[in-house]
Amino acid sequence: MANHDWLGLKQELPQRRRLLLTAASFILPLAIWCVVSYVPWIWHPLMHITDAGSVDYFSTGLEVPRVTFFQEVAKARAAGLEVPKGIRVNPPYLPAPHEVVRAFYTAFKTPPRLQDEPWLHQSLGHSIRTIFLGFFFSSLIGLPLGILSGTYRFFSKLQEPFIEFFRYLPAPAFGALCVAILGIEDAPKVAIIVIGTFFQQVLVIANSVRKVDPALIEAAQTLGAKGWRLVIRVVIPASITDIYTDMRILLGWAWTYLIVAEVVGTMSGITLFINQQARYRNFDNVYAAIAMIGIIGLATDMLLAWFGTVLFPWKKKNRKTRTHTLFPLFDPVPLNSAKPKRAEAAIAPAY
């Protein structure tokens, strides 16, 4: 029965292979990056001048295209002058992995160049606060509206057509409007995230609530539940795990609106940091900051996924219905989940 095919169609892989592939999914892009960075004859399109030689516009530390460099070398040779020397390097916008790794540490340690500029951790904190506020306000209204819309056709018909229309309006388009109404500080940024998240949120949550098995509602009705108690005691608990997963996905979307939101009004947060470091040509810091967004997002999601298994212990331990989690570590499904114990056999059937 066990199929040991790596490419088995829709077949779950053994845990060891899953771990291996998870590792590979990170190692492969890293390996490509390492090869491009550390193997001197791959790419490295520039020459870093170590000795200007006789070329008057060369100077030590200057980086010139390889073609230019070798033309000058040829010219100098032909003229019998001192030949310039240099080493092959990559452009500054592609730092080597170790430089970016180092930047993770140094970026936090380096004080800002100007007095009133934020430190990296302040920038990050600012961004996280913006995301949190935006997502909070969006959920404050979006959650109840979504649940109402999913439960009652009345609310569904009343609000969803308009929301369907509105969600096609790109959130950044409201940037100027938000600044005009809410000023240039954090309020318009939070508003952009709300606009980007809210409309999707209502529709996605309404859909999850609509998916509740009608048989559960019917069963509850035959047990005497009706009206709002049916919503509180059956509809919401029946869809809460799906809603939780929706919220996790929506939080991911909120992150994608962050960078747009942060350029609205006065640039702030991690976007400000990235822009300034790029201006100073500290590309290692830029990569580190971008990677940090990914790490924070992923870590939050994994934390929430794990928290979900604590919150919802009934969540069916079934591979087919499980929500996506990146690491087997946080996989709520034990690999060889025990089959339910059969109690029938233990009870005397004699009648």
Next chain:
Amino acid sequence: MTLPDYREQAPAVAARFQRIHERPVILSVRDLKKSFGSNGGTHVVFDHLSLEIHRREFICAVGPSGCGKSTFARIVAGLDAANAGQILLNNQPIAGPGPDRGMVFQGYTLFPWLTVRSNVMFGLLMAGKAPSTAEGEAREWLDMVGLAKFEHSYPHELSGGMKQRVAIARALANNPRILIMDEPFAALDAQTRSQMQNYLLQIWRKVDVTILFITHDLDEAAYLADRIVVMGVNPGGIREVIENPVPRPRSPAQFLGPEFLALKKRLEHHIHPPVEGEPADKLPMVKLTHAGDEVE
């Protein structure tokens, strides 16, 4: 098609039906009509369906698919509305679903977010009982279905048969006048199903409840029922109400007894009536041949 005159053969059986008929009528269905579709193209599932069920009677409704037996159960439960007719429960017309008519569905409708015990407590809490009272009663019911050990488990940890036992306990905890079971064991494997049938009979003996059991399994109906309501299609409705001659208490040993076989034969006659005209062996043979096959 005649059954042996079991009233004379088995006086115990006749006496049993006599006793049942002396009990008050608990559910009375009068001229029930159900049709689907609108804008002219209506399909009448059944019309003028009338039935009286006595207290503590075990009624099985059988019939081919499309005969409306499940629809009938859902109307009695209040989950679907009839187009005409009346259903009286204890002489009161029913209006919508309510805890006086418990229901066990074919799919497992336990609430996955509640433990087994909380599932059984659900109806009790809805009825406004104190949690401590409800907890005690739920435990008793779980004991009755033999699942006291599993009170803190979640439904996904149980097997199909266990889930249905919890569903039965959950429905009975509300002290319903009638328990409606819509093909409750159809999704179970044969062995579990027969165990569940025994369980159900065992529970029914201990509890004052009337059962309306929908099934397409003739053996199941013959094994469980006092009376079997045979429904048909085109036109839909009740074809016959058969008083089950198989004496109680029932056991699988009776499956080969004369009463059981006679009853089975009669049920089969309704469900698979002999086709008029061409006998089966005169049907033209369809030959699937491949080039090179030696076909006789």
